[in-house]
Amino acid sequence: MKKFKIGELAELAGVSRRTIDYYTNLGLLKPERAESGYRYYTEDCLLLLKLIESMKNQRLTLDEIKGRIGDLTSNLQGVIGKPHGLDLQFLKQQFKLLENQMAELQPLVNNIESGQGVVATRVVLMRSMTLMQSLILYLSEVTPYL
Known part of the structure; x- marks a missing residue:
């Protein structure tokens, strides 16, 4: 499964890095941590992020x-x-x-x-x-x- 750094995920989803950080802090997104400490987001996180943004557009x-x-x-x-x-x-x-x-x-x-x-x-x-x-x-x- 492909993994993305936060900047790559932000670009693919059309949101800011700050938004991803906020969702991560809320527990909506769960990145994987590499040994180096970097956060990596899976394709599932990308789908979930798009779903979240869609729900936000519906004013939820x-x-x-x-x-x-x-x-x-x-x-x-x-x-x-x-x-x-x-x-x-x-x-x-x-x-x-x-x-x-x-x-x-x-x-x-x-x-x-x-x-x-x-x-x-x-x-x-x-x-x-x-x-x-x-x-x-x-x-x-x-x-x-x-």
């Missing part, structure tokens, strides 16, 4: 983001111990949840004024993107165990 607070990442991590830890690593039932449940949310919201979107419909559609899309990004992160974590 860092506490909310930390909670969602914690929930995702808890689900991952439960899945990794399974015989084949990948819990397809978990993925099916997440996709079904997304489908149900979209089905519930569609009539509401159809019955509101066009300007409000655009706003509602954007909110639904942002939530859907968060779920999809979480699933991508989930898959990237469990795939090595297959």
Whole structure:
């Protein structure tokens, strides 16, 4: 797995080194330490950083983001111990949840004024993107165990 120094990670993710330091201090990112003391960030950290930035763009607070990442991590830890690593039932449940949310919201979107419909559609899309990004992160974590 490729490892990045903080400057490389910052450039790839489009954030500042200071932001990465801040997230690391909050416990959102967990770098590996080399014998020399340098911090190295894995590709998983890059994916997680992009997920964090996406959630921030959806106006989630860092506490909310930390909670969602914690929930995702808890689900991952439960899945990794399974015989084949990948819990397809978990993925099916997440996709079904997304489908149900979209089905519930569609009539509401159809019955509101066009300007409000655009706003509602954007909110639904942002939530859907968060779920999809979480699933991508989930898959990237469990795939090595297959």
